[in-house]
Structure formats: C-alpha cells, structure tokens
Amino acid sequence: MKPDIPREQACFPIRVVMEMTNLSARQIRYYEEQGLVKPSRNEGNQRMFSIEDIEQFREIKRFIEQGVNIAGIKAIFAAKEQDKRD
Template sequence: MSSHIRRSMPLFPIGIVMQLTGLSARQIRYYEEHGLVSPARTEGNRRLFSFNDIDRLLEIKDLIEQGVNLAGIKQIFASRKQAEQPEQPKQPNKSNTPATPKVVKQDLSEEELRELLRTELMQAGRFNRATLRQGDMARFFH
C-alpha cells in the first residue's frame, strides 16, 4: 500500500520530465496551467513531478497526438475521475443504465514506465550523486 506514495512522490524537475515525456517545458507548464497536472513545488518554486504526473503527461501527449485538444483531454480526465470515484449514486438505476463510460485506453504505464526510469537512471548517472534514487528505482525493475 505504499505504491501510492511512491507514485505520488515529487521527484523530478521539469528538465527530466521533458526528456521522459518528450514534451517541451512550455507545454508542460501550459498543461499545468490548465489543471491537467499539478506538480509539487520546491522552496525555490521549482516544479517537482511525480510518477503519477509523468504518467499523466504521457497520456496527455498521446491524446494530443491522437488529435485531442486540451478541452477534450480535460473531459476525459474528468469522466475518468467520475468512474473511479463514483459520486454517491443518488438515483439507483431502475432501468439498466449502462452508466459505464469505459476508459477506452490505458494500461500504459508498466511498459512506458520502464522507458522512463531507464532515462531517469541515465540522467542520475550524469551527475553521479543522486544515488538515493537508484534504491527506490530498483523496486520498479523487479
């Protein structure tokens, strides 16, 4: 039950995220402006992204490439939220309402995460220091 904390732990500065996602800093910040991602901030006001954020960014990238605009992506994320956190069903479906939006895609991560971490590890190697990460990272390579 600690996978959540790891996935939501702010670890990467925007530079790393750029390489991991292939998005420009501009785009990343732009998406943040639109509430598509909410990275944490350091004391110096630097953005720190978590694995969750990166996953999200990757999804956004895919969607954009598929021709979906920000508004559309917002909706997709919104409807997904509903699916995961079904607001108290005020009205029980008497008739068989197939109220299941079906999140069409997504079993992304696992494979993409590999690529991400690989890159991240290489980065970490650049400034051979943050070996703190390698320990945590290792868990992802089981």
C-alpha cells in the same frame, strides 16, 4: 529501506520530465496552466513532478497525437476522476 519510489511522490524536476516525455518546458507549463497536471513545488518554488504526473503527460501527448483537443482531454480526465469516486 524500501527501494521503490511511491508513484505520487514528487521528486523529478522539469528537466527530467522533458527528457522522459519528449515535451518542451513550454508544453509542460501549458498543461499545468490548463489544470491537466498539478505538480508540487519545492522550497525554492520549483515544480517537482511525480511518476503519476509523468504518466499523465504521456497520456496527454497520446491524446494530442490522436487529435483530441485540450477541452476533450479535460473531459476525459474529469470522467476518469468521477469513475474513481464512484
């Protein structure tokens, strides 16, 4: 059995994400509403986050601390996605 968790596998509930990112549940839900993070849902419809999602939240937090607004963060993330496709 491979001991590493795949980075894209959703396996962390919001409570763990709050602890790992120092974000509130409201902030996490807001960033999801804004389309910045797209968590999976389990059978009970609870949000489940991956390591990639947690890293995304940390990046959002850094941008916010630097004074970048949500529209700016969306533009940065869109540019990164475009770069991945090119």
